[in-house]
Amino acid sequence: MTAGTFSGQVALVTGGASGIGEAIVRRLAADGARVLFTDIDEAAGERVAGAAPETTRFLHADATSEADAERSVATALAVLGRLDIAVNNVGNFGAGDTAGAGLEDTAVEAWDNTLRQCLTSCMLGMKYALPPMLAAGSGSIVNIASLAGIRVTRYASYAYHAAKAGVVHLSEAAAVLYATRGIRVNVVAPGLTLTPNVAGAMPEELRASLVREFHPSQRMVAPEEIADAVAWAAAPGGAGATGLVIPVDGGWSAR
Numbered sequence: 001m002t003a004g005t006f007s008g009q010v011a012l013v014t015g016g017a018s019g020i021g022e023a024i025v026r027r028l029a030a031d032g033a034r035v036l037f038t039d040i041d042e043a044a045g046e047r048v049a050g051a052a053p054e055t056t057r058f059l060h061a062d063a064t065s066e067a068d069a070e071r072s073v074a075t076a077l078a079v080l081g082r083l084d085i086a087v088n089n090v091g092n093f094g095a096g097d098t099a100g101a102g103l104e105d106t107a108v109e110a111w112d113n114t115l116r117q118c119l120t121s122c123m124l125g126m127k128y129a130l131p132p133m134l135a136a137g138s139g140s141i142v143n144i145a146s147l148a149g150i151r152v153t154r155y156a157s158y159a160y161h162a163a164k165a166g167v168v169h170l171s172e173a174a175a176v177l178y179a180t181r182g183i184r185v186n187v188v189a190p191g192l193t194l195t196p197n198v199a200g201a202m203p204e205e206l207r208a209s210l211v212r213e214f215h216p217s218q219r220m221v222a223p224e225e226i227a228d229a230v231a232w233a234a235a236p237g238g239a240g241a242t243g244l245v246i247p248v249d250g251g252w253s254a255r
């Protein structure tokens, strides 16, 4: 990947105001893409846009809202002129859903919240990105899942496991079914990644013990390392690669 890899291309990234999404926005912009990123955190979005090249735009939009997903794609087309890359990055535990809770104690509302945050947001991002990509005969979609969508871990909830596994298989289905129409769909599955949110929500001791247990590398992944994989999957040169699930996990999935 070089500074010109994405020259002339437009990317839409959800949840780009912090953490992994922010690293993806910075990386695609540095490699020449014009980027529209969305987030529900207005202040953080303005801060990231302010530090990025002038062709990087921020839109306040909720990835779990169908109207906002449609508006995000319409804005990319109206303001930046086209849509080549869609990165569906939003996804976390929904309100009320916690890692330690047993399945027998999981409230349907908490379950629904996590499915909406992780899986519905991804589906909506794809639903509205696909029409302009199909019309152009090309497009690259990269969905951010999690190692919890592939392996079982004690730090994820039941809903998060199920939702991220859903992201993986939804992506594989779309990769297969749109393969002859110029659309590529790939998944990046992060392991434990040191984002501001994780640093704030997970005490250092817990992080260290999870890394010891799960990551053969014995360290957390950096958001920039996830962005590297996204850039590779999204790049025009990766034309043959579709339906891949790319773990960036310090070796966890090889155990």
Ligand SMILES: NC(=O)c1ccc[n+]([C@@H]2O[C@H](COP(=O)([O-])OP(=O)(O)OC[C@H]3O[C@@H](n4cnc5c(N)ncnc54)[C@H](O)[C@@H]3O)[C@@H](O)[C@H]2O)c1
Pocket (backbone or CB within 6 Å): 014, 015, 016, 017, 018, 019, 020, 021, 038, 039, 040, 041, 044, 061, 062, 063, 064, 089, 090, 091, 092, 144, 145, 146, 147, 189, 190, 191, 192, 193, 194, 195, 196, 197, 198
């Ligand atoms: N950090 C990790 O260890 C880790 C591990 C595996 C997978 N992931 C996945 O990577 C992705 C990014 O993770 P992160 O830790 O950077 O995320 P995060 O929770 O820190 O949030 C990233 C951004 O998304 C925004 N956001 C939240 N809900 C939104 C919504 N409904 N619409 C628009 N924006 C919204 C937040 O304001 C924030 O700026 C997620 O899909 C997550 O599940 C992260």
